[in-house]
Amino acid sequence: MMERWRSRKVVIIGAGAVGSTFAYALAQSGMADEIVLTDMDHNLAQGQVMDLAHGLPFYPNVQINVGEAKDTRDAHVIVITAGSKQRPGESRLNLLQRNASIIENIMDEIQAQHSQAVVLVVSNPVDVLTYVAQRRVNWPRGRILGSGTVLDSARFRYLLSQHCGLSVHNVHAYVLGEHGDSEFAAWSLSHVAGMHFEDYCQMCGECQDWQKERQQIEEAVRTSAYHIIGYKGATYYAVGQALVRIVSAIVRNEKSVLTVSTFLDGEYGLTDVCLGVPATVGEAGVERIIESVLPAEEQAALEHSASVIKGALAEMAASSS
Ligand SMILES: NC(=O)c1ccc[n+]([C@@H]2O[C@H](COP(=O)([O-])OP(=O)(O)OC[C@H]3O[C@@H](n4cnc5c(N)ncnc54)[C@H](O)[C@@H]3O)[C@@H](O)[C@H]2O)c1
Numbered sequence: 407m408m409e410r411w412r413s414r415k416v417v418i419i420g421a422g423a424v425g426s427t428f429a430y431a432l433a434q435s436g437m438a439d440e441i442v443l444t445d446m447d448h449n450l451a452q453g454q455v456m457d458l459a460h461g462l463p464f465y466p467n468v469q470i471n472v473g474e475a476k477d478t479r480d481a482h483v484i485v486i487t488a489g490s491k492q493r494p495g496e497s498r499l500n501l502l503q504r505n506a507s508i509i510e511n512i513m514d515e516i517q518a519q520h521s522q523a524v525v526l527v528v529s530n531p532v533d534v535l536t537y538v539a540q541r542r543v544n545w546p547r548g549r550i551l552g553s554g555t556v557l558d559s560a561r562f563r564y565l566l567s568q569h570c571g572l573s574v575h576n577v578h579a580y581v582l583g584e585h586g587d588s589e590f591a592a593w594s595l596s597h598v599a600g601m602h603f604e605d606y607c608q609m610c611g612e613c614q615d616w617q618k619e620r621q622q623i624e625e626a627v628r629t630s631a632y633h634i635i636g637y638k639g640a641t642y643y644a645v646g647q648a649l650v651r652i653v654s655a656i657v658r659n660e661k662s663v664l665t666v667s668t669f670l671d672g673e674y675g676l677t678d679v680c681l682g683v684p685a686t687v688g689e690a691g692v693e694r695i696i697e698s699v700l701p702a703e704e705q706a707a708l709e710h711s712a713s714v715i716k717g718a719l720a721e722m723a724a725s726s727s
Contacts, residue, residue: 410522411482414439414657417473417523419512420488421445424528426454427646428485429470433458436466437654442473442481445488479519482689483656485649486512486539489529502722505529506538513542524656524691527552527667528649532585533715534722536667536680548692552667554682555581557648558589559665562596562627569623570610572598579603580665581627582682582704583711589682590707591624595698652687659689668692670712674705679712679719 416432418425421443432438441458445451451472459470471477478484490504509529516525527536527550536552543550558581567574579596583589598606607616634641655662664687670676673695674683684696700708 412440412480413482415442415481415483416440416653416657417442417444417477417481417484419444419484419486420529421447421451421454422487422489423640423642424645424649425485425487426458427642428487428528428649429454429458430461431646431650432653433461433465433468433470435650435654436468437650437657438468440469440471442471442477444473444475444477448472475515476519478516478521478523481521481523483526483653484516484521484523485526485528485653486535487528488512499721499725502531502534502718503726505531505535506722509535509538510542513539517543524689525550526649526652526656528645530585531715531718533667533680533682534718537669537715537719540669540680546690547669547671548690550669551652551685551687551692552680552682553585553645553648553652554667555583555585555589555665556652556682557645558585558627558630558682560644560648561630562591562623565623565626566596566603569619570598570606580684582665582684583708584714585667585682586714587628588707588711588714589628590704590711591620591627592698592700592704593620594701594704595684655687656689656691661686661688661693663687663696666692668695670695673697674700674708676709676712679715681708681712681715683708 416438429441443451443455455472527539529535532552540550562579562581563574563577567577580592581589582592596603613619631641663684665682667680667682668685669680685692686694
């Protein structure tokens with residue numbers, strides 16, 4: 407019987423800062439047997455692959471190659487990091503339309519290859535583009551996911567762990583909603599040793615005003631990317647690790663709970679939108695959305711995020727009709 411995909415083959419479309427850093431982290435992780443990089447700038451893909459492949463003696467066994475469309479045919483995971491940058495004077499909407507058409511073309515090419523892969527969208531705005539990808543092909547919804555707020559949740563855990571003087575591995579915390587300005591910290595789902603942060607803060611008692619300090623942490627998470635981009639032009643290391651985490655969950659069929667962006671069809675009272683919510687991720691992509699009962703203010707924040715994403719989609723549809 408023909409296998410649906412070649413075991414642990416990962417194709418990365420877009421070999422820029424994020425795509426190449428992810429490839430590097432993935433090679434070191436030992437989670438892939440074959441990594442293929444493609445880019446519309448073939449020389450860039452070629453150069454990145456040569457540079458990465460010269461480290462082969464030092465990675466766990468892996469093949470790293472430059473690819474083309476037909477490589478998606480037997481991939482298990484296709485990670486899309488291709489995107490356009492804002493041109494001088496270009497509106498946000500225009501950029502969004504250009505990135506949406508890049509994603510649509512890539513999805514058309516993947517479909518033309520009859521690929522059975524799981525597609526992970528990373529390009530921004532990731533929730534809008536995950537929806538665009540989903541609508542283009544109409545596959546079972548779990549097969550297309552976005553990186554969502556996996557990175558934001560990692561930033562949140564890191565900042566909380568620093569603040570509380572705890573190992574980051576013992577801080578369980580989630581950011582939900584849009585990967586962007588309307589995201590929010592889901593304090594009701596966040597805990598240490600099974601204790602809600604509310605209770606933990608009261609027990610710890612070291613903060614003068616923990617409500618205020620929590621707000622500052624949440625704000626720092628939300629604005630992290632702006633600061634990093636201000637300092638060095640782009641973010642790529644932590645997102646590279648977040649992508650290794652998601653791809654590992656797929657290729658190892660882990661059923662890991664991750665706040666990926668996924669198409670909602672009634673969960674959390676929301677429909678026809680992609681958003682970051684906790685979901686189990688395994689070999690087929692998103693296998694189950696974990697629907698928690700959120701307190702009213704968090705539910706309202708999730709609904710606000712959904713309306714922001716829907717607003718962007720509506721704006722895009724109106725300008726193209
Ligand atoms: N979701 C997240 O958490 C997250 C985090 C960081 C960055 N990002 C996003 O990831 C994307 C990539 O960021 P970057 O810093 O690597 O940008 P980059 O400009 O360095 O790389 C993008 C690459 O995409 C290529 N490309 C453009 N159109 C293509 C097409 N049709 N087919 C193949 N390749 C194509 C370009 O040639 C370029 O090499 C951006 O949209 C960025 O906003 C997302």
